[in-house]
Amino acid sequence: MPVFLVILAAGQGTRMNSDLPKVLHKVAGVPLLHHAMQAGAALSPGKVVVVAGHGAEAVIRAARDFDPDCEVVVQAEQLGTAHAVGQARAALAGLTGDCVVLYGDTPFIRPETLEAMLAARSRHAVVVLGFEARDPGRYGRLVAQGEALDRIVEFKDATPAERDLTLCNSGVVCADAATLFDLIDAVGTQNAAGEYYLTDIVAIARSRGLSAGVVICPEAETLGVNTRQQLAEAEAAFQTRARAEALENGVTMTAPETVFFALDTVVGRDAILGPNVIFGPGVTIESGAEIKAFCHLEGCHVSRGADVGPFARLRPGAELAEDVHVGNFVEIKNAILDEGVKVGHLTYLGDADVGERTNIGAGTVTCNYDGVMKHRTVIGKRAFIGSDTMLVAPVRVGDDAMTGSGSVITEDVPAEAIALGRAKQVVKPGLATVFFDRLRAIKAQKAKG
Ligand code: UD1
Ligand code: CA
Numbered sequence: 001m002p003v004f005l006v007i008l009a010a011g012q013g014t015r016m017n018s019d020l021p022k023v024l025h026k027v028a029g030v031p032l033l034h035h036a037m038q039a040g041a042a043l044s045p046g047k048v049v050v051v052a053g054h055g056a057e058a059v060i061r062a063a064r065d066f067d068p069d070c071e072v073v074v075q076a077e078q079l080g081t082a083h084a085v086g087q088a089r090a091a092l093a094g095l096t097g098d099c100v101v102l103y104g105d106t107p108f109i110r111p112e113t114l115e116a117m118l119a120a121r122s123r124h125a126v127v128v129l130g131f132e133a134r135d136p137g138r139y140g141r142l143v144a145q146g147e148a149l150d151r152i153v154e155f156k157d158a159t160p161a162e163r164d165l166t167l168c169n170s171g172v173v174c175a176d177a178a179t180l181f182d183l184i185d186a187v188g189t190q191n192a193a194g195e196y197y198l199t200d201i202v203a204i205a206r207s208r209g210l211s212a213g214v215v216i217c218p219e220a221e222t223l224g225v226n227t228r229q230q231l232a233e234a235e236a237a238f239q240t241r242a243r244a245e246a247l248e249n250g251v252t253m254t255a256p257e258t259v260f261f262a263l264d265t266v267v268g269r270d271a272i273l274g275p276n277v278i279f280g281p282g283v284t285i286e287s288g289a290e291i292k293a294f295c296h297l298e299g300c301h302v303s304r305g306a307d308v309g310p311f312a313r314l315r316p317g318a319e320l321a322e323d324v325h326v327g328n329f330v331e332i333k334n335a336i337l338d339e340g341v342k343v344g345h346l347t348y349l350g351d352a353d354v355g356e357r358t359n360i361g362a363g364t365v366t367c368n369y370d371g372v373m374k375h376r377t378v379i380g381k382r383a384f385i386g387s388d389t390m391l392v393a394p395v396r397v398g399d400d401a402m403t404g405s406g407s408v409i410t411e412d413v414p415a416e417a418i419a420l421g422r423a424k425q426v427v428k429p430g431l432a433t434v435f436f437d438r439l440r441a442i443k444a445q446k447a448k449g
Contacts, residue, residue: 002046002097006088009104010053010075015227021055023104028238029262029281034066035107042111049088080195082187089181099177106224113217117174124213126205129172131219140169140199149212152199156192170222352377361387368393
């Protein structure tokens with residue numbers, strides 16, 4: 001049976017105090033929305049429907065960024081969670097299967113938990129994800145006997161006795177799609193908030209003789225982001241978990257508390273990460289590679305045996321083959337470095353191909369931008385680029401070729417050639433002494449007044 005996802009992401013998130021829609025605030029380098037979509041993606045859903053509202057255009061872009069096939073519907077007015085799910089009706093019309101409702105602002109639900117909910121569907125028409133709250137605060141309360149769920153009461157509508165309940169509603173709900181929309185049809189707005197509560201579907205199901213059940217998960221999974229404080233807490237929780245996972249997977253980290261991962265960071269076994277390494281999205285580090293202190297990596301691939309840093313920056317499209325060495329103060333963007341390439345110091349390589357075993361001298365720059373367009377630099381195998389070479393792209397340097405230090409290379413260099421693009425040195429014997437004497441005399445004159 002297929003599974004469908006409905007992800008609620010229409011809210012403004014007033015308490016974030018932000019112009020950005022809440023679900024676009026980032027944790028682990030990616031929007032909150034992506035975390036929810038990733039958790040749901042583990043169910044291999046037949047269809048994903050994102051309900052956007054506030055900042056819909058940006059939310060649509062972010063949703064498509066994660067999953068180009070997802071459908072986005074717009075809830076123009078936020079009339080409540082049941083109304084929000086109702087917006088997905090047309091997108092799921094005629095489809096048979098279970099529907100899981102997730103919140104875009106709740107990033108840490110684990111796929112295993114969603115699987116457990118789907119499994120509980122064999123016993124209940126409606127399955128709700130609950131948790132034991134240390135501080136139940138304003139969460140909806142679950143009125144349940146064991147696994148059997150009677151109803152959900154929202155904090156605003158709860159009696160003092162109901163407010164004493166500690167079993168709370170995470171917001172995640174699962175039901176057969178047709179049943180879900182039938183139940184939503186019956187939801188009204190007679191409540192303290194005057195909203196269409198999704199939570200009402202439980203009591204409505206029960207009144208129709210359908211059974212409802214609760215699946216319980218650890219509270220950490222249900223952490224919702226409503227404030228900047230909670231956003232920071234979510235980031236910390238993510239990093240704590242990601243560091244522990246990396247260590248468990250056989251990654252060496254000298255100061256794990258200073259390393260920051262993105263949602264999709266992949267680091268292989270026996271890789272070594274120094275202190276203060278920051279991963280943006282899209283990074284793969286293969287087994288046995290080493291990233292030294294204070295590197296920033298994003299959208300790049302570092303192969304086995306390569307070493308990077310300290311203080312290096314790998315930007316999107318940086319591809320380092322096996323045994324590449326990238327040293328301090330080197331920036332690499334959209335460049336492919338073949339096996340054994342060495343880029344030791346103070347260099348910018350952008351829009352470049354560098355052949356195997358080539359050595360790039362200190363201070364080399366690929367001048368890839370002419371102010372309007374970007375151009376590529378292609379360097380062959382076993383070449384030697386002298387220190388402080390400016391490679392003015394588009395330009396090619398052939399296999400086994402050399403450039404002299406300080407050269408500005410504007411024309412292609414054939415294989416095995418040496419290219420010198422700098423002023424010829426002039427030497428004047430004894431002139432330094434003459435010059436120094438003259439300067440000292442001027443200084444003495446000035447001191448006398
Ligand atoms: C909801 C639940 C509550 C639960 C809590 C868990 C209801 C009525 N209450 O309360 O039982 O304990 O979540 O965090 O469901 N949204 C829309 N459109 C709307 C309204 C909301 O897309 O019209 C989205 C929001 O952007 C958010 C999510 O749905 O991502 C939850 O809405 P929110 O208003 O935060 O619900 P709570 O009051 O927190
Ligand atoms: Ca909320």
